[in-house]
Structure formats: structure tokens, C-alpha cells
Amino acid sequence: MTHQTCKRHPEAGRFLRECYGCKRDLFDLQARNESEANRRQAARTALANIGIDQTVRILSAIQIGPALIVAAEQPDGYFRYTVDAFRQPTPDETDPEQTDPRLPGEWILIDQCGDHGADDLDRMIRDVLTRLDELGVTADESTDTLLAALHA
Template sequence: MPTFQTCSRHPKAGRFLAACSGCAQELHDLQYGKPAPDPTREAARAALASIGTPAGTFILSATRIGDALIVATDQPPAANFAYAVDVFRLPTAAETDPEQVAPCAPGEWILIDQRGGHRRADVDRMTADSVKYLAEIGITGESATQAA
């Protein structure tokens, strides 16, 4: 029986496209209950990869506030801190201007703040401090999205 839900890759196609591996994966995930990828968590993975976060790092939470992203992680044993909270922001139009000496790529996350702690209880405080920091530099958002 064909499904009429559209694929996120082809929203105007009407049905899942048989030739698209992405459509086949999404249809499989829908049929067998696997949740769709969380865009905030995907952004967190990309941001962490851009700063060379070591393998074995577990994302505890990711919060998007306006054009900023706060990512709390459980670090591997070899890291300086057991837990970290990294704050990223998207580049401004001026920073992506090709006339710049070293322009940023549009959509590339820029690290603007880092915090570290040795106890799981430190994560909530570090996250709250990061939200305050963003407010201090003028990044606020009415609709903060969080992925746990």
C-alpha cells in the first residue's frame, strides 16, 4: 500500500521516491518507529566536529537560541574536563563577505565560548551561565529549541 506522506528531501513530490535512498530510509524509519533526526542535535554534531571534538564525546543536550547554539557534552576520559558546555553562533553577513581576507562559510558554526567542569551537576550551571553570556552579547531568541 503506497504512503502519501512526503519525504523531507522532496516535499513537493507527493510520495516517497522509489529511487531515492533517503526516501527509503525515511519510510523505513516511519514504519518501524525510529524517530526522525533532530535538527538541533544534527547542528550540535556539526558544530562539535568543526572544533575537532574527540571521538567518544556524548551530547547531553543541545539548545538553539536565535543564531546561537549551546551544546553540553560528556567528554571521553582523556579530556581535560569530564563535562563541557560549548557555545557557537552562526556568522554574520559581514563575516561571510567574500571580500574579507578570511571569510567564514555561510552556516559554519563559530565557537564563541567554552566552559568545563568535573561533575555532572556543573552542567546545569554552565548552561545557565552560557545563556546569560548570550544575553550579554545581545543574542536572544523567543523560541529556544532544545534537544536532550
């Protein structure tokens, strides 16, 4: 009779009810899922700020420092495929003494691209990344790395 609970991790001793390796895998999976859910929620919020309804299909969302890039499909929109870049407001913009202060956490549109074909998504993403690079947002990241992350 064996007391091992995990066939994948034989180091799980006979007195353990669960394998620490499997616990770690589960924790990592939950953390990735929560991170993805948070990015998708931020993307929905950002798109709602510019008047995009909640029926849009978010293809991918990635956050780079203060910027959020969202690739989406809108079957009923003028452009079926869009790539939008947003940023968080600066402390000066949220200063209540401003004449029209922004709300903390409010996503501000930086750049947007749209086209009719899914084949154009890579070009649109590259255009948005180029714009963010001009603003100094993506200085530490390569375009290919960010493009791969958006396709993940």
C-alpha cells in the same frame, strides 16, 4: 463487526482505513524526531569545528536564534562535562571579499565552560546563557525556560 481501526479515536469513521488523529500524532512525533536529529547533527558539526572528536556524548542541544548551545560528556577529555555556545556567521563574515571569509553554515564558538562533575552542568549552562544574554541572543527567552529545554 466494527469497522473502526483506532480504539483511541472513536471519531475515525467506518470508511476510514486510518484515524486522522493517529496520523497527526505520528506526523508530530516524526517532526520532533527530525528536529532533534538535526540539532544533534548541528551539535556534532559545531563540536568538530573546535576539534572535539565524534565519540563525545551529546547530552542536549538547543538552538536559540543564531546560537546553538551544546551540553556534552567527554569521558577522555580534560573536562568530563562541557557546555559550548556557537553562532552562525554574519553576512559580513561570509563575504568572499574578506581577507579570511567564513563559510556559510560554519559554527563559530562564542563561549565554553567545562568541569569535572555532572552536578556542575546547570551552573555552566547558566553561565553560557548569561553570556548569550549579554550579547542579546536570549533576550526573548527566560533562563529557566532555556535550562528546562536543555534538560529535556
